[in-house]
Amino acid sequence: MSNDRAFLPCRIAVLTVSDTRTVADDRSGDTLVERLEGAGHILAARDIARDDRAAIAAQLRDWCTAQDVDVIVSTGGTGLTGRDVTVEAHRDVYEKEIDAFGTMFTIVSMKKIGTSAVQSRACAGVAMGTYLFALPGSPSACRDAWDEILLHQLDYTHKPCNFVEIMPRLDEHLRRK
Template sequence: MNAERQFIPLDIAVLTISDTRTAENDSSGQALVTALTQAGHHLFEKTIVTDDIYQIRAVLSRWIADVAVNAVITTGGTGVTGRDGTPEAVLPLLDKVLEGFGEVFRMISYQDIKSSTLQSRALAGVANATYIFCVPGSTNACRTAWDSLIKDQLDYRTRPCNLVQLMPRLLEK
């Protein structure tokens, strides 16, 4: 029997990492909030921190430790300038890295921004049964990541497989 799967809304947190964005001008963070809520998910919390690895880790660690948070999407800090430190902040917190996320994100982005996609250090992984997605700070990059990758993988109805169906097993030893 192949019964249709029901949508499972997740609690998702959004973290904007920027030295210049504020609640009033954070178009990338707001685009992610709009996208996830329109998809039927719940916003757990949204916050902005400066591009400082310890501030990033502090917020992420709190969300990773909170069993109510199913996923986190960060925007910003994935480039190569001296202040871009999101990968350095996040990687030590991850239990497992989803290598394909960054690879596929760059492949998709190449269609729009050509070789500039080489500057993106987008990544994803899982920490304490919480999915973490780190995407660039541009609003277009956030929309690309959500529409082309994250949305379907956080939808239990996506076949042949999705990240939601793995959630009960993430803490297995």
């Protein structure tokens, strides 16, 4: 079956959540940037935020309102420790949660790390016409999420369906460029 769709690049912002990382040693952020650019997408923005729920949510909201950001991928802060508040910050912003993303990520992770996958709280949602994905903070987890899920779902040519084709309808009262 031939594919009659042309690839449409997404504008993706990458947020690393960490109290200790800098851009110089942000291997997870580097992994995501390498993968998204390698797939033909555009790095719209990149930043590092401390493990602070309000600060993370504020950055997510800021990027959701930006005209040049279609997708936000965060890495870090999805675990179970007291400082892990990325999931809560994401859920403060979401209008709708993409429940199956966490399930799919767990399935992918279980093939690699067995029952330790139960400790991940990877999640995804939609807010203000923007997709948001919260991934664990390891480069391996970022590779797994990108290679096994996001690469395909952020590719307009992927059939039978993908996130990109419904992007213009995520916030139907706003016109996307």
